[in-house]
Amino acid sequence: MIQDNADEAFTADLLRGHTDTIVLGVLRRGDSYGFEIYKSIREATGGAYEIKEATLYASYRRLVRDGLAEAYWGDESQGGRRKYYRITDAGRAAFRTNVATWVATRGIIDDLLGTAVPASTKGNRA
Amino acid sequence: MNATDPIRRSTDVHRLLDEAFAGVELTPEVQDLKEEIRDNLLFRVAELEASGIEPSDAARRAMAELGDVRAIVDDGAVAPVPVRAESASAAALRNRVRPKPGFVVRTVLLSIVAVVTLALLVLGLIGVMPLGTGTLFGLGAAFGVALGIVTADALRQETTANHPLPTRRAVAFGAATGVLLAGLSFTAVVVVRLELGWLILTGLLVVAAIAELSYLGATQTNRHKPWVVEQQRATTFSNRFDEDPASAARFGIYTAAIWTVAFVLGIVLGFTVGWLWAPVALVGGFVAMLITLARMLFGEARRKS
Numbered sequence: 380m381i382q383d384n385a386d387e388a389f390t391a392d393l394l395r396g397h398t399d400t401i402v403l404g405v406l407r408r409g410d411s412y413g414f415e416i417y418k419s420i421r422e423a424t425g426g427a428y429e430i431k432e433a434t435l436y437a438s439y440r441r442l443v444r445d446g447l448a449e450a451y452w453g454d455e456s457q458g459g460r461r462k463y464y465r466i467t468d469a470g471r472a473a474f475r476t477n478v479a480t481w482v483a484t485r486g487i488i489d490d491l492l493g494t495a496v497p498a499s500t501k502g503n504r505a
Numbered sequence: 506m507n508a509t510d511p512i513r514r515s516t517d518v519h520r521l522l523d524e525a526f527a528g529v530e531l532t533p534e535v536q537d538l539k540e541e542i543r544d545n546l547l548f549r550v551a552e553l554e555a556s557g558i559e560p561s562d563a564a565r566r567a568m569a570e571l572g573d574v575r576a577i578v579d580d581g582a583v584a585p586v587p588v589r590a591e592s593a594s595a596a597a598l599r600n601r602v603r604p605k606p607g608f609v610v611r612t613v614l615l616s617i618v619a620v621v622t623l624a625l626l627v628l629g630l631i632g633v634m635p636l637g638t639g640t641l642f643g644l645g646a647a648f649g650v651a652l653g654i655v656t657a658d659a660l661r662q663e664t665t666a667n668h669p670l671p672t673r674r675a676v677a678f679g680a681a682t683g684v685l686l687a688g689l690s691f692t693a694v695v696v697v698r699l700e701l702g703w704l705i706l707t708g709l710l711v712v713a714a715i716a717e718l719s720y721l722g723a724t725q726t727n728r729h730k731p732w733v734v735e736q737q738r739a740t741t742f743s744n745r746f747d748e749d750p751a752s753a754a755r756f757g758i759y760t761a762a763i764w765t766v767a768f769v770l771g772i773v774l775g776f777t778v779g780w781l782w783a784p785v786a787l788v789g790g791f792v793a794m795l796i797t798l799a800r801m802l803f804g805e806a807r808r809k810s
Contacts, residue, residue, distance in 0.1 A: 467726035472668030
């Protein structure tokens, strides 16, 4: 929020490409519903970045369509129905692959930009 | 917790949501999305109100944060189904994963071990080979362990169509399979060699294994790769009986008629030609029923296309 708009847009663009993986990462810890997922992402970044809710809804649909997550309606029902998401085995596998790809990409970009932190990032390169 | 939530009574969110969805065709899918968004909005509004924002402002702000509803609807609802879907074999070839050589060797070796132990077990049980009861139990256990490992190993592999199962689940599947097979072998040994009272123990093993397998089956989630899911969606055959209950009812009546005729014909044949020929009528009835089923279930669809 202290960054100016252009920087923010740049970060948001980069992050948006990883929305599905980020959501899978949240679901890996347990079944969850829209607002809870939104909140845990917001809290994980310390409020520095909020994924737009519209982006999240699109991500849920993609995940369900590709069989990486499954949706089910919870039975708490005073005000409305709550839709929960559960990660599937395919989703877990996709998460692992995506994380490995990201670590490799990060290593390459760090090398190219000369931003590599000698000990930690180099070691992670796949 | 919803009951105590004051915001559930707020009508602002519901009104704003209805406005946002005005003009959007409410297909079941969109209706689901609307309910999902409603639930999440109510949470967000409650959160905003807790931070001291006026209820009406909170509702408007939550709606604004949500963004354009139409964009969300269009994004998924119009799920661009490719006009000409890739053929299943082409998709499989493109996504082909070669099995790991180590896995193939392990599976072949363990399968041979399993076949040999099973053969020895059977030979021992029928008395062709003089094997002690303890040896027979050992063979049963080895048979279970070998196939249990094969099962767990296979589930741990990535295949062309499937992602690997997480290690814990794969091991649980393998253990349950192994215990089931060992339990069944032990049951056979007990029946042939020991007092039948021991069947309680082997029965427990088998029941425990079946319970574990049912638990695993019930909690299994999708492990197909996205391309397989895509293929399955593209090739859902329409089932005539689901679409047209009347034809299902007609098929039931036809079946009753066919079997009545077949039975009567069978009795007539039995009394006149000889009882050896009576089953021919029943076989004829079965064939007639299958042909009727095939014609009624799939015939119409072919004519349509």
